Amino acid sequence: MTTSDLIQVEERPQSQRCYQRACAVTPAGVHSPVRAFKGLGLSPLIVDRGEGDEMIDVDGHRYIDYCCSWGALLHGHAHPAIVQAVTQRVTKGCSFGVSTPVEAELASCLLKYLPADQLRFVSSGTEATMTALRLARGVTGKDVVVKFTGHYHGHADSFLVQAGSGCLSLDSSASSAGVPHELAKLTLCVPFNNVEVLLQTLQRQDIAAVIVEPVAANMGVVPPHEGFLELLRKETLEKGILLIFDEVITGFRIHPGGACQYYGIEPDLICLGKVIGGGFPVAAVAGREKVMRYLAPLGPVYQAGTLSGHPVAMAAGLAAIRLAEESSFYQDLEDKTNFLLEPIYDFIIKKDLPACLHQVGSLFTLFLGQRDIDNLEDVKGCNPEMFKEYFKFMLERGIYCSPSQHEANFVSGAHTQEHLLYTQETILEFLDSRI
Template sequence: MKTDLSASLFEKARQVIPGGVNSPVRACKSVGCDPLFVRKAKGAVVVDVDGNEFIDFVGSWGPMILGHAHPEVIEAIEKTAVDGTSFGAPTPLEVELAEMVCDSVPSLEKVRFVNSGTEATMSAVRLARGYTGRNVVVKFDGCYHGHADSFLVKAGSGVITLGIPGSPGVPEDIVKNTLSIPYNNVEVLEETLRDEKLDIACVIVEPVAGNMGVVVPEMAFLKKLRELTAELGIVLIFDEVITGFRLALGGAQERFGIMPDLTCLGKIIGGGLPVGAYGGKREIMDQIAPDGPVYQAGTLSGNPLAMAAGLAMLKVVRREGFYRELEEKSDWFAGELAGIAAGAAVPTTLNRIGSMMTCFFTPDPVTDFESAMKADSEMYGRHFRQMLAGGVWLAPSQFEAAFISGAHERSHLEKALEVTEWSFKKLAEQ
């Protein structure tokens, strides 16, 4: 595997971009290597600037549920681009996509588009505060909701990957209004939400945690969360930026049958272009300007290219059998992967739901942030490098998800399993 051009580009990038990357985990520090620079991708395969090909399980961190450069998505982008790329005005495409999103996601009566998942979550929290007249936000340890100040308390994703305990630059006055409590812990949840002194406006949660690695919720936890927030007049926000249109057409809320008050979306609904959205109950959404007093705006919100790509993406996933086939494929792959790990005597725990999964390098169950932190990140780093050498691209962090797409064929998955078996045997020998 040659990496000459990647190494040269990384050196140039570090002179003009902090860390040489525009998002921290891409620097690959936690897996002990330098990043590879990607030149192109098609289907389930990415190609770096040195011509190396890799079977891709990152999927641009989740959006590429159809695989890369799907012909219908590319056609939609091309047709839209010739008429202009941004107008700062309403377009028919954003109305059509809003109707499709509201029709697909059970709890959505109205939706507003923004440009990123971070914009979606910070806007939803502001809306919840404006609607309730309260201040405090409750989140869960290890859940990541973007890089807005309020969310960098015991956050997941790159924050834990890099071992950053929060972030300098976040004022104490803002942090004091954010409480972070253990995921999947019903007792602490009830004790916190029933504390009248806390003045809680909302609870925001990843209904399936995807940013401390994949951690599946206990149904008792989600049910109690919905019951308590409804009883106490607290706005429940589902951050479905990852799980939306990934676990089912209607996301995690459809899969679990639990309806939040507000939902944050992103990734898949942009067809691979930058996008975010938040939506929910009509009475809450009507508090947003210009209908209400809660202000939020964005020059590129509802960008026609993102709307066109998202429409094309969603039209494909809505076709008969798409999610059934993706589930069957993912279930088979996860079963084979678990068998290989057991046979090689490598201490792992595989968490999976739908087409997203994480192989934690720990023999113990992973049910929350504390148990996720027991995973052997150094061993994951060795595994990452060995898989890369074998032509398989995994997320450069133990605490992220692997994604299977509609473009992963049986041959891709079998090759990945072969490389995994080789890597696990090497790990067992080391």
Template sequence: MEELICMDRSQRLFEDSRKVLVGGVNSPVRAMKPYPFFVERAEGCRLYDADGRSYIDYCLGYGPLILGHANPAVVDAVAAQLEKGTLYGAPTELEIDFARKIAKHVPSAEMVRFVNTGTEATMGAIRLARGVTGKNRFVKFEGAFHGAHDYVLVKAGSGATTQGVPNSAGIPADTTKNTILAPFNDEEAIERIVEEEDDLACIILEPIIGNIGCVMPKPGYLRFLRKITKEHEVLLIFDEVITGFRLGLGGAQGYYGVKPDITTLGKILGGGLPIGCIASTRDVMEHMAPVGEVYQAGTFNGNPLSMTAGLAAIGELERPGVYEALEKTGGYMRKGLRDISEDLGIDTRVYGVASMYQMYFTGEEVTDYQSALRADKELFLRYQQELLKKGVFLPPSQYECNFISTAHREEDIERTLVEMESALRTVL
């Protein structure tokens, strides 16, 4: 009993949670060692745990919260919608308004289908590509994470790699026989696949792989993929669940000037509430039911709360200067980390763009899954845990991306860099 009294509240809550939740959490990536801190509230760029400690947050819900926590415009809009109802089972004008907003900003989006998660979006996008082409096989890149459905849980990044299960149990071999793996940034591998495969429906990729940290495409690689898929009549899917509205209003496709055939969106799109989206041209999208024969449905698809939160969030992102400020803040963080590494004489590689970044503990360039795996994940974990003690929260894995929000001020970044240098001196 005395031991329980001495434990902090987060540890006690974790012991309670393990009795009713698998591993004490509802998503494996949250299973921090020795136990996660439990959050009571959040505001701006800060989290506050059950013991009253505060953290500058660079996880931001694993990406959705580009405006920070409890953004007033989003909170007010959702509060007003709550009084009107949460779910109708019938269409709303909100869905039209939001679809138009996406079509305005995302180059590949003429029509959309709203779903509830990134997993649903990528699952539906692959099904749609198969329905459009009449073909079965598809390419995914090693280490990319496209959600938790069976077809893509093969050499998957994010929590799957962090937890040591990039290939999930419970998935029959026949289910993934049509999944072709390729190393990211490798043109020859893709050339070989598209030339040899006559049953290839699509290639799906994160334009920047944010699920093995932050692996950038080599210059020209996205344009190469666009060119070769067009030449071989293979559909190109950009999974922009992370990069959508993160790199700019047009996402990675707007940033790099490469337009895919199909786009999946999520995270930021929902303003902090669950959402996913499949977007493409009218010709492609009208293969979906009720117009076409590719079936996709969901009770909460286009629900008014997510539509409202998303509209409010995108409205805030449309304000002049928002992305320029995020780029400046992100650049300040990346430069600070590189300078600290140089001053301390340690081998790191810092990658990122706009308001996303990651630092790998390695002396080699990280260009794909295998080079990411060779980075020192144990050193990163010690570094992350030391930062927690100092009031800075990074995702607890080198295979996740760190994010910056509009709520982060220069003084937050400055304090963070001081704590990062201190943490590095402690763990090295």
């Protein structure tokens, strides 16, 4: 590729016009902070449409997409089966505020794969984790929640304490202003993969729940150490603490049964999102009936949502899960990801580069500037300038990676061998020439 073939990412006139217009009416022009590309020195991507594994911006540039709507698009953009399901359903009316049959259909379809009897649909991952925590507090009668530093569970107040994802790019040491101090005190933070601190913390008698991203994916992908989740399950069971797996990213992404099946662990509550909506706003909290029956109107824990179980979104989710049920879907996805990453992994080792590559199923992060990563402290040792250079290098060559060192990248069923190979060669070129 010659310099003249590169996308001039600093000169996208339509994108810049749209962005300026958006900035006049919206803080930083975006409706979710990470979209602003803060710290990357570039104006954000403004997309016109998606086709398979590509996004096309309003200036007509095509990018192979490894962000996949932050993991929601297991089958890439505008998959015909999902488009058909949505179009058929929407002609019957958008939303009714009462039940439609497709809710139970999607719920049964999901529950087949989960160690849970029931679930309740909500519209965002934030609602799912917020509901799970309220439920845990309602069931145990205790108030404290334990989370892991750098894990992200959405933007409910109780979780904005040493949180990951976009919070890691904020200048302030607190994850957010506006969280009452008294509430934040009820959230205890433990370093991921640190058994000693975990055991010490769990000695307290006032803990309602431990919430964990079983594979951390919001400080970049950081897998659990062998035995860590098992120990967490054993200790929480013994102490009557509810264990919440936040599988908003990992659910139906790394395995049909998410991390529960991948690691063979049965938590008390499972939060789902992203993939289960096929690109639409669907999330859920799932658990055993004895816990789920605490939810209103059966039980005393209140939870509700005008658009929960939205029929068009349910139809999209159902179509997405049915596609994933086709035999060998997950194996093929992992094979594709291995095909993309193995030579990169080998190259890093062979050249002893200051970098490391983490992968679980179709989730991956290339960490730049740090060799070993087990928790947030290690992630902080990465080199933000190197990431900035990498992100621009890839974007200029028509590859859109998740726009932060603290995020996961995703391979979808739509990624072609040709595009995976091109991506692999481009990453290798970057590593060879710039590090």
